[in-house]
Amino acid sequence: MGDSMKHDFPIFSRLINGRPLVYLDNAATTQKPSCVIDAMSHYYSSSNANVHRAVHTLAGEATEGYERCRTLLKQMFNSNYAVITSGTTEAINLVSHAWGSHNLKAGDVVVLTEMEHHSDIVPWQMLAEKTAIELRYVPVENGELDMDAFEVALVGAKLVCMVHTSNVLGIRNPVEEVISKSHSAGARVLLDAAQAVPHESINFHELGADFMAFSAHKMCGPTGIGALLVSDEAFSEMEPFMGGGDMIETVTLEGSTYQTNEHRFEAGTPRIAEGFGWAAALEWLSSVDLESHHERLLKIANRVADQLREKGMTVYSSLRPGDAAVVSFTHPTIHPEDFARLLDAQGIAVRTGHHCAQPLMQKLGISGTIRASFYLYNDDQDADIFLSGIDRVLEAMA
Amino acid sequence: MGDSMKHDFPIFSRLINGRPLVYLDNAATTQKPSCVIDAMSHYYSSSNANVHRAVHTLAGEATEGYERCRTLLKQMFNSNYAVITSGTTEAINLVSHAWGSHNLKAGDVVVLTEMEHHSDIVPWQMLAEKTAIELRYVPVENGELDMDAFEVALVGAKLVCMVHTSNVLGIRNPVEEVISKSHSAGARVLLDAAQAVPHESINFHELGADFMAFSAHKMCGPTGIGALLVSDEAFSEMEPFMGGGDMIETVTLEGSTYQTNEHRFEAGTPRIAEGFGWAAALEWLSSVDLESHHERLLKIANRVADQLREKGMTVYSSLRPGDAAVVSFTHPTIHPEDFARLLDAQGIAVRTGHHCAQPLMQKLGISGTIRASFYLYNDDQDADIFLSGIDRVLEAMA
Amino acid sequence: MSWPKAVQDIIDEFQDIEDQFERLEVLMDFSEEVDELPVSEWNENNLVKGCQSIAHVVVVVNDGIVHMKSAADAKMVQGLQGILSIAVNGSTIQQVLDLTPDFAEEAGILNSLTPSRSNGFRTMFDMIQREVREAI
Amino acid sequence: MSWPKAVQDIIDEFQDIEDQFERLEVLMDFSEEVDELPVSEWNENNLVKGCQSIAHVVVVVNDGIVHMKSAADAKMVQGLQGILSIAVNGSTIQQVLDLTPDFAEEAGILNSLTPSRSNGFRTMFDMIQREVREAI
Numbered sequence A, B: 001m002g003d004s005m006k007h008d009f010p011i012f013s014r015l016i017n018g019r020p021l022v023y024l025d026n027a028a029t030t031q032k033p034s035c036v037i038d039a040m041s042h043y044y045s046s047s048n049a050n051v052h053r054a055v056h057t058l059a060g061e062a063t064e065g066y067e068r069c070r071t072l073l074k075q076m077f078n079s080n081y082a083v084i085t086s087g088t089t090e091a092i093n094l095v096s097h098a099w100g101s102h103n104l105k106a107g108d109v110v111v112l113t114e115m116e117h118h119s120d121i122v123p124w125q126m127l128a129e130k131t132a133i134e135l136r137y138v139p140v141e142n143g144e145l146d147m148d149a150f151e152v153a154l155v156g157a158k159l160v161c162m163v164h165t166s167n168v169l170g171i172r173n174p175v176e177e178v179i180s181k182s183h184s185a186g187a188r189v190l191l192d193a194a195q196a197v198p199h200e201s202i203n204f205h206e207l208g209a210d211f212m213a214f215s216a217h218k219m220c221g222p223t224g225i226g227a228l229l230v231s232d233e234a235f236s237e238m239e240p241f242m243g244g245g246d247m248i249e250t251v252t253l254e255g256s257t258y259q260t261n262e263h264r265f266e267a268g269t270p271r272i273a274e275g276f277g278w279a280a281a282l283e284w285l286s287s288v289d290l291e292s293h294h295e296r297l298l299k300i301a302n303r304v305a306d307q308l309r310e311k312g313m314t315v316y317s318s319l320r321p322g323d324a325a326v327v328s329f330t331h332p333t334i335h336p337e338d339f340a341r342l343l344d345a346q347g348i349a350v351r352t353g354h355h356c357a358q359p360l361m362q363k364l365g366i367s368g369t370i371r372a373s374f375y376l377y378n379d380d381q382d383a384d385i386f387l388s389g390i391d392r393v394l395e396a397m398a
Numbered sequence C, D: 001m002s003w004p005k006a007v008q009d010i011i012d013e014f015q016d017i018e019d020q021f022e023r024l025e026v027l028m029d030f031s032e033e034v035d036e037l038p039v040s041e042w043n044e045n046n047l048v049k050g051c052q053s054i055a056h057v058v059v060v061v062n063d064g065i066v067h068m069k070s071a072a073d074a075k076m077v078q079g080l081q082g083i084l085s086i087a088v089n090g091s092t093i094q095q096v097l098d099l100t101p102d103f104a105e106e107a108g109i110l111n112s113l114t115p116s117r118s119n120g121f122r123t124m125f126d127m128i129q130r131e132v133r134e135a136i
């Protein structure tokens, strides 16, 4: 299954240190199918122009292709609003400025968790410095959110920001419960769905979150583009963030008025080629049965985790149904970077470090992990190569 | 000269309404040579990975290629700092947040001009709303900055923001004089160089500006990426803008510390493929004699402007030495959009409208212009086709 | 869908044109069909909203027969108004309500326009139907 | 540039290796050459800054002869320290000052490391030369 899919991804014809690439760094970024690469080349080779207010043919094609990306996002995720950003990080910063600055005041509470990615911590710390909001972190116990503590933290909160699926542990948080409790408590909910969207189909409107941020590059799309989905109510509470071309209605020396749709939050020439590429990725993903791949990959990840434990590793991922196929582990004595480098020498790409989640690392009492993360094109053979790669490392270091 | 160069740009094999493309919308965005398109495809096909903290081969290659773009920027423009942004607009917003918010207080004066692009107006209007700074606009008289008025406006100013070369008129402002007078008056200077950098070689350090913003897509590079060059002194006065991955040093629940180099201002996964593409564009541009092309294009633009005047058009560009080859004009009775659409029917791409400079339009007393802007690959034949295209429009509308 | 003859004639006329420039010329020729709304009657109510050009449309129903007056600053928008005039002038209320803006699509007129203008066409069409409906 | 024999031997040893895994194994083997700096002597002064691993380096000059002690939490960094130990231990001050870190480049060691580690190598090299210079 995975193997035939690899033919769609030109990078898998690449040799790394003489070996076929086994790419297990998918939580950092995914590989791109030919259709995505070609969509961008084709745009640059035949329709390149600046968008909007288009009076010539190329500009019309560019506008249509770019806006098609937005239309696909709205359709696939069932959202009335899809603001296009440069990625998850900018999307969360957009919320903190466009919504947070205008709806939160000194003393207001924002609930975060200990397993947030830095991109969902630092913007709130910055806002807290400016406006003296209070940040409360829901603790992680045994690799899971402490939901009792969440309910305590929720009291009086205006906003809950939570990673839907952890990039370190692969754990999927009980977002449905979080959203309904938060809404009952009168708090809006922002989901960091950077790792979720690649792995499960999400109906944003049904799920009921107010904001959902994700990046194209983690779902077979290009770098430099991502989105923020926004509920109708939350959208009406947002004020412009960055100013410039394309987001205005009128500009005079005395002041300006702004667009009322998503363009209000998209200043400057947009990510046009990236929009073409992402549209192609979204269509490609629609043709894939995410759910069955997800089950397959989770099975592989569980097998890998079991074997790693047998080989003496500590595995931090619990890999329960719904979790993403992310295996984070450490070896009692081998330095993660040595480990990863010896895997790389065998053509196997994994990541090491804090994975932009230092607070979680502090909670786990470690400085970092080795992380093997699986995606659609990975298969059992990749897992086998990875496991024998591990054996070779263990032998070499014995 | 221009014609042979067109072979490097695949889009010129495209037919528009059955005619070879004559692309004169370069001030909006330029076309891309094959080497740029290929650099990005090649990245996605063989080195795609997330950057920084790289422990595997692909991540190493991705990091090196992306950072090479920064190195090239620093070398080509002679700057110690090159912050990578999504474009000119984000670069200017970065200054308004990272420098403006921390160095300007109520009553402080920022000098702008009536010929600024919206991207260099709206961020300052937004900051003025938040912190009650005073904005002063230097008037435009006869298509030129009123330098006497500039000196008056400068009194007590903390920051001067000016378009280096106008996207509507092509006029190059006397930036050297502006910088030296501003510095004498104790004001920092931000140059919007979106239109300047494509047309002339700039030595940022020698020029002496504090900030300089520009976009890759206007200089044969990809969409979604741009830069802010910063002087050493100004850099030391900037505080982080957006928060997230890659810009931090340490994150704890209590607070975070930030990187000290440009990464401090680059939150989240950067524009990796775009960095590869822009690096290729910068190298390609280095192989071109900008100055002699510039003279050639200005000559063409002057010939076009003269002919347009003869044909009854009002031309707003003065096209003096140093100006960019941008010809903005109107016809006494034909609606600009009708005009442009009839040119498009002949394969000729121009832009109409306010060109994101509504205050300048108000000053000129018009709602918009038709703009033909020339770039490296344009040649005399393009001008001839454009001029006979104009004749055909005039006949049809007679 | 089968169209009223006047509309079908317009479709036929455009469908034969290969060259885009000619198509735009023919479109502009239709501006002659406009019964011009004098500037003195332009107001916020009859302004076509969201159109980048200035355009005004007024519909009068007399004895159940529809008649439209209009004006625009751009010749191509006047052409669109001329086409609409042919399509609705002299028709009954029901005939106008039975129309859809798809005929312009079928004729290939909208493709040759900018998005803001093809939106403008739809907006004018909707204005006409709304006013006719109100006249019932 | 011609290198001292001990350094040339290292270059030769690495240059023959085709396989990246083997190269890393050989690098780690050099960790045995390290004269270990006991944890009790680790301090801010002898910490290698900017290295993502924990690494410490101390240089002692006795009768004009250089000797280095070091420690690191990662085996490959220990290997780099072992190589540096071979390059400097028993050398004169002048011999150490004449060295450049390019020999590691020439051996192809740095290419096989992550950027932060090859930076770490250069940092350690610079620390050694600085301390030796101070000992003059």
Ligand SMILES: Cc1ncc(COP(=O)(O)O)c(C=O)c1O
Binding pocket: A245, A267, A268, A269, A270, B027, B028, B087, B088, B089, B090, B117, B119, B120, B163, B165, B166, B167, B192, B194, B195, B215, B226, B356
């Ligand atoms: C003078 C000037 N400033 C700023 C901009 C904005 O650049 P971007 O849209 O790439 O952010 C442009 C281009 O549209 C421009 O011409």
Ligand SMILES: Cc1ncc(COP(=O)(O)O)c(C=O)c1O
Binding pocket: A027, A028, A087, A088, A089, A090, A117, A119, A120, A163, A165, A166, A167, A192, A194, A195, A215, A226, A356, B245, B267, B268, B269, B270
């Ligand atoms: C859970 C999570 N949140 C946020 C991010 C940040 O995404 P980006 O770097 O694309 O902005 C990532 C990826 O690094 C992530 O895994």
